[in-house]
Amino acid sequence: MATAHSRTAARLMLSPAVILLLLWMIVPLGMTLYFSFLRYNLLMPGMETFVGFENYYYFVNQPAFWSALSNTLILVLGVLCITVVGGILLALLLDQPFWGQGIVRVLVIAPFFVMPTVSALVWKNMFMNPVNGMFAHMAKSLGLQPFDFLSHAPLASIILIVAWQWLPFATLILLTALQSLDREQQEAAEMDGAGWLPRFVYLTVPHLTRSITVVILIQTIFLLSVFAEILVTTNGGPGTASTNLTYLVYAQSLLNYDVGGGSAGGIIAVILANIVAIFLMRMIGKNLEA
Amino acid sequence: MARKASNTRKAVVTIAAWSIGFLIFFPILWIIILGFKSEGDAIKTPLQVLFSSWTLDSYYDVQARSNYARHFWNSVILSVGSTVLALAIAIPAAWSMAFVPGKRTKDLLMWMLSTKMMPAVGVLVPMYLLFRDFGLLDSRIGLVGVLTLINLPIVVWMLYTYFKEIPGEILEAARMDGASLKSEILYVLTPMAVPGIASTMLLNIILAWNEAFWTLQLTTSQAAPLTQFIASYSSPEGLFYAKLSAASTMAIAPILILGWFSQKQLVRGLTFGAVK
Numbered sequence: 001m002a003t004a005h006s007r008t009a010a011r012l013m014l015s016p017a018v019i020l021l022l023l024w025m026i027v028p029l030g031m032t033l034y035f036s037f038l039r040y041n042l043l044m045p046g047m048e049t050f051v052g053f054e055n056y057y058y059f060v061n062q063p064a065f066w067s068a069l070s071n072t073l074i075l076v077l078g079v080l081c082i083t084v085v086g087g088i089l090l091a092l093l094l095d096q097p098f099w100g101q102g103i104v105r106v107l108v109i110a111p112f113f114v115m116p117t118v119s120a121l122v123w124k125n126m127f128m129n130p131v132n133g134m135f136a137h138m139a140k141s142l143g144l145q146p147f148d149f150l151s152h153a154p155l156a157s158i159i160l161i162v163a164w165q166w167l168p169f170a171t172l173i174l175l176t177a178l179q180s181l182d183r184e185q186q187e188a189a190e191m192d193g194a195g196w197l198p199r200f201v202y203l204t205v206p207h208l209t210r211s212i213t214v215v216i217l218i219q220t221i222f223l224l225s226v227f228a229e230i231l232v233t234t235n236g237g238p239g240t241a242s243t244n245l246t247y248l249v250y251a252q253s254l255l256n257y258d259v260g261g262g263s264a265g266g267i268i269a270v271i272l273a274n275i276v277a278i279f280l281m282r283m284i285g286k287n288l289e290a
Numbered sequence: 291m292a293r294k295a296s297n298t299r300k301a302v303v304t305i306a307a308w309s310i311g312f313l314i315f316f317p318i319l320w321i322i323i324l325g326f327k328s329e330g331d332a333i334k335t336p337l338q339v340l341f342s343s344w345t346l347d348s349y350y351d352v353q354a355r356s357n358y359a360r361h362f363w364n365s366v367i368l369s370v371g372s373t374v375l376a377l378a379i380a381i382p383a384a385w386s387m388a389f390v391p392g393k394r395t396k397d398l399l400m401w402m403l404s405t406k407m408m409p410a411v412g413v414l415v416p417m418y419l420l421f422r423d424f425g426l427l428d429s430r431i432g433l434v435g436v437l438t439l440i441n442l443p444i445v446v447w448m449l450y451t452y453f454k455e456i457p458g459e460i461l462e463a464a465r466m467d468g469a470s471l472k473s474e475i476l477y478v479l480t481p482m483a484v485p486g487i488a489s490t491m492l493l494n495i496i497l498a499w500n501e502a503f504w505t506l507q508l509t510t511s512q513a514a515p516l517t518q519f520i521a522s523y524s525s526p527e528g529l530f531y532a533k534l535s536a537a538s539t540m541a542i543a544p545i546l547i548l549g550w551f552s553q554k555q556l557v558r559g560l561t562f563g564a565v566k
Contacts, residue, residue, distance in 0.1 A: 012388035013382030031416035107311035228502035277407035
């Protein structure tokens with residue numbers, strides 16, 4: 001049905017998006033790759049020399065790298081555990097009939113719309129602050145010593161903050177999936193005498209598996225690059241206790257002006273994210289066929 | 291069958307759901323409350339805070355001391371500007387992929403999406419240097435460009451899934467009646483596509499408003515949107531609870547309201563159509 005004329009027009013309409021994204025992908029990433037092979041410090045402009053894989057060697061062999069890598073993984077896994085388990089439970093609860101469903105849904109989703117710097121600062125100051133925070137007030141009223149969350153458990157505190165932001169996302173998607181569950185099938189199973197547990201295990205869980213996978217993969221993409229929450233709460237500290245890979249690259253390139261080393265770190269972050277992305281793309285691609 | 295039992299059950303679920311909903315929403319509720327308190331009252335114990343007097347002072351102070359309106363306006367320009375730009379680029383692209391699909395359309399879509407998976411930090415250094423060399427640091431125009439590019443894949447993707455749902459027969463009928471490509475798009479397609487475009491726009495504005503990597507890296511003061519402005523409260527000297535709360539409330543209110551309208555689109559947009 002498409003004529004040659006409309007086909008040419010279609011290509012023309014497609015090209016701005018394709019060209020822009022192609023440039024966006026190739027130019028900066030190519031530059032990062034190029035910088036990663038240079039000794040390049042912003043404080044010494046014009047002194048760039050080609051050093052091969054030296055930047056990678058030094059980036060990987062600094063103690064901060066391994067703690068950043070493990071912090072990145074702990075952060076991703078910690079948030080995933082909380083949000084996926086919490087999200088499933090919450091979605092199952094909200095899927096039940098109750099009074100005021102619409103309002104509760106809105107309350108639960110709200111944290112997702114709060115900008116990262118606001119949620120991080122609110123938790124840091126109003127809740128986790130050891131002097132004026134609400135947790136400190138609660139501890140004092142119980143006769144306990146207030147706990148300084150962000151200096152003594154920085155990573156766990158950040159996990160809590162980020163999990164609060166992402167729990168709504170997991171809940172919303174799993175709830176949407178639950179609501180597309182085939183009610184008739186459920187009722188048929190109930191008629192045939194299947195109890196609550198078998199119905200859950202054999203009907204609900206298989207139906208949810210796909211959405212859970214999607215939640216995990218998409219969150220992982222975003223969680224690998226958590227940045228604002230760390231910047232405004234701990235600045236990656238104390239020491240490197242809450243530095244993730246994204247923050248380490250930022251610190252090395254823009255705080256220490258080591259463009260070469262920072263670029264090498266950036267390339268490592270890209271590779272890490274791509275491993276996850278490959279799985280995600282496969283999932284989405286499968287869906288596109290259907 | 292068991293009307294009574296199910297009513298009891300409904301009551302239990304209601305209590306549980308409301309408690310959890312309240313708990314999750316509580317931090318937001320708390321900043322809204324603190325924003326209407328004086329600086330001295332805001333750091334007292336929760337009960338004292340609740341029963342202290344209410345005031346609008348913090349809202350005045352935030353504007354008077356730091357020109358809040360400028361940062362708010364920056365956020366509006368950045369999010370709306372980048373969204374309009376992204377739509378202008380994405381609508382033709384999504385149209386052509388949905389209605390004149392070629393052999394490689396699917397690969398092309400997947401590739402576009404894959405650009406979204408690239409972690410921002412991977413291109414932080416060159417972007418920073420390019421912005422510095424072109425004098426774009428702390429400028430709105432540069433940031434609009436970056437926000438457009440990072441959200442373009444999602445916009446194309448969402449529009450594509452919406453356009454796909456428009457039956458092709460209608461277009462064929464229009465063509466039979468001798469409609470030109472231009473009038474086909476203008477009078478047949480556009481009215482049907484408006485809801486999809488509107489919800490794509492809504493979601494993209496939300497994402498751009500809350501974007502907190504590039505806005506933090508590439509702005510300092512002049513072009514700083516609310517994400518960066520709020521971040522300036524992270525220094526210990528900036529420990530003003532009431533003002534931080536008032537500023538935060540104003541920063542999240544518009545998006546909370548937009549967000550409530552776009553719950554469904556949110557799922558679709560953020561899962562790239564994998565969950566509907």
